[in-house]
Structures are given as structure tokens and as C-alpha cells.
Amino acid sequence: MASAFETNLATAERLLTRFRDRPLGHFIDGREVPGQSERLFDNLSPIDGGIINRVHAGNAADVDAAATAAQRAFPAWAALPGTERKRILHRVADGILARAEEIAVLESLDSGQPIRFMSKAAERAAENFRFFADRAPDAANGLSLPAKDHLNFTIRQALGPVAVITPWNTPFMLSTWKIAPALAAGCTVVHKPAEWSPLTAMLLAEIMAEAGVPAGVANLVNGLGEEAGKLLTEHPAIKAVAFVGESTTGSHIMAQGAPTLKRVHFELGGKNPVVVFDDADLDRALDAVVFMIYSLNGQRCTSSSRLLVQSGIHDAFVERLAERVARIRVGHPLDPATEVGPLVHERHLNKVLGYCAIAQADGATVKVGGVRAGEAGSGGNYVRPTLFTGANNRMRIAQEEIFGPVLTAIPFKDEAEAVAVANDVAYGLAGYVWTRDVSRANRVALKLDAGMVWINSENNRHLPTPFGGMKASGIGRDGGDYSFDFYMETKNICVALDTHTVPKLGA
Known part of the structure; x- marks a missing residue:
């Protein structure tokens, strides 16, 4: 069969x-x-x-x-x-x-x-x-x-x-x-x-x-x-x-x-932040973080491509994240087991991979991925899901839309810094907030420069609601x-x- x-x-x-x-x-x-x-x-x-x-x-x-x-x-x-x-x-x-x-x-x-x-x-x-x-x-x-x-x-x-x-x-x-x-x-x-x-x-x-x-x-x-x-x-x-x-x-x-x-x-475009506070349900937050940047090959406007993690949990959360990213299955798009397929065009593949050199030149670390996937000479536009760490928000990898399976992790100290970092980009499409503190969730959501904000959720579309962004x-x-x-x-x-x-x- x-x-x-x-x-x-x-x-x-x-x-x-x-x-x-x-x-x-x-x-x-x-x-x-x-x-x-x-x-x-x-x-x-x-x-x-x-x-x-x-x-x-x-x-x-x-x-x-x-x-x-x-x-x-x-x-x-x-x-x-x-x-x-x-x-x-x-x-x-x-x-x-x-x-x-x-x-x-x-x-x-x-x-x-x-x-x-x-x-x-x-x-x-x-x-x-x-x-x-x-x-x-x-x-x-x-x-x-x-x-x-x-x-x-x-x-x-x-x-x-x-x-x-x-x-x-x-x-x-x-x-x-x-x-x-x-x-x-x-x-x-x-x-x-x-x-x-x-x-x-x-x-x-x-x-x-x-x-x-x-x-x-x-x-x-x-x-x-x-x-x-x-x-x-x-x-x-x-x-x-x-x-x-x-x-x-x-x-x-x-x-x-x-x-x-x-x-x-x-x-x-978007350079959407997902903000994870130290009181969040970290298991659910981890699932959402991985899904929202590595699903659809990272090629979606609402991908949460900047991960802002509160300093006290940053290292442990990023280590768990790196383990998950390394296990993502890259393969033929018609294989039901594939989680990340080839990027749409070689020109786009080269753009995405080019950000690895940019990240290293700016002082960030390529924690996972950053290389082509698949057999050499196959001609396919396959790339390993990538995670950048040791980054700050002034780096190009935090400011520019890469539009691929690439995530940049950035630590923050408190609520005020999280909002400041989240808003410090040219874009304003979407934002994601993870915290058990209802008041803080609403305060941050109100302050984010984004047309759409999800609290304790991945991108969940409800057709009667408005979809669109601010700024660029x-x-x-x-x-x-x-x-x-x-x-x-x-x-x-x-x-x-x-x-x-x-x-x-x-x-």
C-alpha cells in the first residue's frame, strides 16, 4: 500500500x-x-x-x-x-x-x-x-x-x-x-x-x-x-x-x-516580538514560540521573529528552545512528516542565509542552524531552522525582516524594557505576550506598537476581527x-x- x-x-x-x-x-x-x-x-x-x-x-x-x-x-x-x-x-x-x-x-x-x-x-x-x-x-x-x-x-x-x-x-x-x-x-x-x-x-x-x-x-x-x-x-x-x-x-x-x-x-512586513515574562506558562509559551516562527517555513508576515525573554529565565528557556529547534524535521514538502520545507526561491534562500554572516559580524551567536540542509548539489532551497542568541535589538537581525525560519533571542529586565525593545523597530504588525499576570498582559498589549496583539496564544484568526498593522x-x-x-x-x-x-x- x-x-x-x-x-x-x-x-x-x-x-x-x-x-x-x-x-x-x-x-x-x-x-x-x-x-x-x-x-x-x-x-x-x-x-x-x-x-x-x-x-x-x-x-x-x-x-x-x-x-x-x-x-x-x-x-x-x-x-x-x-x-x-x-x-x-x-x-x-x-x-x-x-x-x-x-x-x-x-x-x-x-x-x-x-x-x-x-x-x-x-x-x-x-x-x-x-x-x-x-x-x-x-x-x-x-x-x-x-x-x-x-x-x-x-x-x-x-x-x-x-x-x-x-x-x-x-x-x-x-x-x-x-x-x-x-x-x-x-x-x-x-x-x-x-x-x-x-x-x-x-x-x-x-x-x-x-x-x-x-x-x-x-x-x-x-x-x-x-x-x-x-x-x-x-x-x-x-x-x-x-x-x-x-x-x-x-x-x-x-x-x-x-x-x-x-x-x-x-x-x-513585520518584525514581530513575542514577549515571555518569567511568570508565564513556559511549556505553552515554548510551543507557541516554536510554532510561530518555524511553521510555514518562517515565511509569514505575523511570524514572531524576535523572542524577548525576561532575564531570570532567559538562559534556561533558550536552551530548551535550542533543543526543539534542532529536532525540527526538514524535508520534501509533500512528505506529511516534514515540518519545514524548502524556501520558495534560491534568491530568497541566499538572503536568509546571508543573515548568518551578518549576525556573527554584529557579535551574535548562531546557536542552531544557519546552514543549508539536504544533500550538497541537490539544488533544493533547504535551510536548517536557525536560532540566534547573544543578540541585542540594535543588530540587523533584530531590525530587518528575514522572512525565513530564523529566530533572534533577546533578554530584557522588566516590563518597561520589554515594551521599549518591542517597539524599537520600523514595523508594527503583530505582538505576542506571555504572562499569567492579567493586568500586566493588558498594560503591555495597550503599549505595543502593533495592529494585533495575542495574549497567551499563537496567531489565532477570527474572521470578523480587524487584521493589519501600524508603521511600516x-x-x-x-x-x-x-x-x-x-x-x-x-x-x-x-x-x-x-x-x-x-x-x-x-x-
């Missing part, structure tokens, strides 16, 4: 046949189409560095075709009753679950994420669509704001065609986190996925079309960020840009959209009605009761 690993490999080989037969194109106005230029780029495997498939590089004509299709489809989609959008979006969720295995396997192959995490990607993506589908009928609702002589009421209206630009770390789930609320609000979409992990974006486009999303409502353009992405953020038909990725890229997108006054929503970590919030605040315009309508005096001129 075949093992789960062998079954996954066989499924992968079957699925890849389609993508090897012809270059991956775009999905515009309801169908897959080739690029209008002859330029292609290689989609490389994180596992062995080989070519998975070739992809059409979107150009100005491709971007214009997609944006024009979205603009043409917008009036009818926005006018569709919310109850009908709800029905269609629930069918999208059904379609995602029907292809759950396909999504998980392709996502693991393309991004290097372990199948143990990607096996839930379809479930989370379907949940995103169902959550916003159920809110579609009430998306336009506003407030009654009566005054003495007038009645005021507000409504929300869909913004128009929007660009959704998604990253390579968990591409399928993150694309649904943006596209689902946009469609529920009545917007149309042009999606530009990351060029390092493009495969599952086409699956989502097909699923949406099969579920009854009308032609032109959800479009896909593949390509390089500096070309297709830039063209999309500059296109006059696009009214807003929702982007997940690096902070520097976000600043470029803001500049590119400025001439056409585009609305922007950014989920950007982003602009705006996702989740619940916070998403509709971005994808919709709020309009006030004032109705006179004919009881007020109208001013007169020239009478």
Missing part, C-alpha cells in the same frame, strides 16, 4: 502534466488566454531548482485587456442583488473544497510549504468565501443619522475594478482573503499573483468561473512585478490596489498609484466590515423635512 508521501508524489505528477503541456497564460473575460507577447518566464521548483513550467509574462496589452474586462463587467456585478452574489460565492467555496487535494499539492510544490499546513489551505480559503458571502446582502447597509430639520442616512457602494496583488508564501489562501470581500462588495478584480508561485491562482480563476462568477468579474494576469504589477497599479481603470508583500514594494505601489489617486490597502507594516484593515470599508465608498444622503429656512439671496 502506497504511503501518504508516495500518494502525494503521484498526485503531483498527474497535476503537473497539464502545466507542462503548454505555458501558463492569463484568465481574462471568463477564459484562459495566452499572453499577447511571446515572452515567457520559468517557474522554478523550490525542491530541486528545476523548471516546473513556463509562464506568459504579462505586458501592457494583457493588463489593459484584464482591466478593461473588469471595467466592462463592473456595472452589472455591482447591481446584482447581494443575495445573488452570496449564492455565487458559496458555490465558489464549494468548488474550492471539491479541489482541495489539487490545491494543497500544487501549493506545496510551487511554494515549498509543507503539505501538513497546505492541506488546510482549501478549507481556510473556502471559509473566507463563505464568511464574506454571508455578508454580501448587507454590504451596502449604512447608518441613520437624523438631525433637527433633516434626515441623514448612509449607504455603501462598490468602489469599482480593483487590483489584488498577492505574495508567494501562502498564495491561494491569501488571494481568497482579498478577492472574496472584493467580490462580495460588488467590485470586479484583476489578480496579479507572485511570479514565484503562480500555479494555484489559475485554479482559483477556474473555480470562480465554474461557480458562476460572470466573465470579466474576476481576471488574472501573470507576470513580473516590476512590469505587469507596475502596469496594473498605474492603469486608470483600476480604482484601488490591495497588496500583500514587502514594505518597500508597498511604497513603490503607493507612488505608482498616486497620479490616478488610487486607494491602497497594504499588508506589509501596512495601511488599512481586513476582516469583517473592515474589508468593506476599503472596497466600498460610503455615501451620505440628506433629506430635508421642509421645516428649515432656506437662505435667500437677491430677494
